[in-house]
Amino acid sequence: MSRFWSPIVHSLIPYVAGEQPATGDIIKLNTNESPYGPSPLALEAISKATADTLRLYPDPTARELRVTIAESFGLDKDEVFVGNGSDEVLAHTFQALLNHDEPLLFPDISYSFYPTYCRLFGVAYRQVPVDAEMRVRLEDYRQPCGAIILPNPNAPTGIGLPLADIETLLRDHPDQVVVIDEAYVDFGGESAVPLVRTYPNLLVIQTLSKSRGLAGLRVGFAVGQRPLIEALERVKDSFNSYPLDRLAQAGAVAAWKDRDWFERHRAMIIASRERLAAELGDLGFHVLPSSANFLFARHPSRPGVELAAELRSRNILVRRFSAERIDDFLRITIGTDEECDRLVAAFGEIL
Numbered sequence: 151m152s153r154f155w156s157p158i159v160h161s162l163i164p165y166v167a168g169e170q171p172a173t174g175d176i177i178k179l180n181t182n183e184s185p186y187g188p189s190p191l192a193l194e195a196i197s198k199a200t201a202d203t204l205r206l207y208p209d210p211t212a213r214e215l216r217v218t219i220a221e222s223f224g225l226d227k228d229e230v231f232v233g234n235g236s237d238e239v240l241a242h243t244f245q246a247l248l249n250h251d252e253p254l255l256f257p258d259i260s261y262s263f264y265p266t267y268c269r270l271f272g273v274a275y276r277q278v279p280v281d282a283e284m285r286v287r288l289e290d291y292r293q294p295c296g297a298i299i300l301p302n303p304n305a306p307t308g309i310g311l312p313l314a315d316i317e318t319l320l321r322d323h324p325d326q327v328v329v330i331d332e333a334y335v336d337f338g339g340e341s342a343v344p345l346v347r348t349y350p351n352l353l354v355i356q357t358l359s360k361s362r363g364l365a366g367l368r369v370g371f372a373v374g375q376r377p378l379i380e381a382l383e384r385v386k387d388s389f390n391s392y393p394l395d396r397l398a399q400a401g402a403v404a405a406w407k408d409r410d411w412f413e414r415h416r417a418m419i420i421a422s423r424e425r426l427a428a429e430l431g432d433l434g435f436h437v438l439p440s441s442a443n444f445l446f447a448r449h450p451s452r453p454g455v456e457l458a459a460e461l462r463s464r465n466i467l468v469r470r471f472s473a474e475r476i477d478d479f480l481r482i483t484i485g486t487d488e489e490c491d492r493l494v495a496a497f498g499e500i501l
């Protein structure tokens with residue numbers, strides 16, 4: 151605290167990211183990165199861009215990347231906005247598109263960055279409790295609001311909502327922006343991107359951090375109709391007119407085009423998830439049904455804080471949360487099968 155701080159700094163609730171150990175024999179299952187990848191073609195493109203063009207400023211419009219993403223969805227490049235990770239895209243969304251007086255609705259439990267951004271950008275918000283099974287209940291969103299943001303699948307529960315529910319939400323709120331945060335959609339969720347042309351109030355946000363194995367490159371994007379994308383561009387141009395550096399643009403284009411790598415690796419992660427869920431079930435865990443690259447699980451006889459500490463002492467990192475209702479849960483990122491085997495073996499010793 152300091153007398154030099156502005157009032158807004160006093161009111162912030164900074165987001166605490168998961169531990170990022172530097173090196174060593176650590177099994178890192180705490181921040182939902184891919185245990186594989188990225189595509190070798192992305193690495194090649196990054197090396198080539200480093201050697202050939204790093205002395206030059208990047209393309210401020212990220213044209214090639216936007217065209218590449220847009221074409222894959224049958225959209226136009228002006229319906230795609232790119233940024234440094236979906237966290238930055240979310241930041242611009244909160245600034246550009248959310249009504250500051252009427253509350254933004256999002257689930258309680260949900261991505262813990264949302265309240266942080268609401269405080270930072272002065273957006274009023276109301277959290278809507280999930281039900282006893284930790285599911286988002288559509289009828290609870292039938293209330294006056296300024297906008298809605300939902301991760302689908304939700305984080306940290308991993309539970310997905312069917313597309314029909316998203317469509318109902320869009321119809322129920324024609325005058326509000328509905329943001330669907332699809333960070334984990336490639337692991338079994340249903341994407342709302344095909345609805346973009348029909349609903350002018352829909353913005354879908356995705357990332358290359360998870361299913362493309364590029365968390366370190368920081369590339370995320372939003373798709374929506376032009377007026378929404380134009381608002382994001384205005385905020386970006388008033389803040390930092392270079393959306394992505396040269397290496398990120400080159401690597402992201404190559405990663406996006408490598409469909410074969412993408413399909414193979416997401417299938418591997420889904421298969422490992424199903425195997426790990428069954429094994430945790432055998433150990434007595436209650437595991438929520440996941441459509442993401444992580445599992446949200448609780449053991450009836452041991453508090454999450456104890457289990458996480460026991461795992462940490464065995465060099466295995468998982469995520470736990472201190473919020474009410476979920477303080478006994480562990481969120482476990484899906485690793486390689488070998489990493490998952492070591493996790494299960496560690497639980498075998500601990501339990």
Ligand code: PMP
Pocket residue numbers: 234235236237238261301305331333356357358359365369370
């Ligand atoms: N949305 C959700 C729901 C997330 O869990 C994450 C990852 N922590 C993000 C967005 C941000 O991911 P990135 O900035 O790496 O694209």
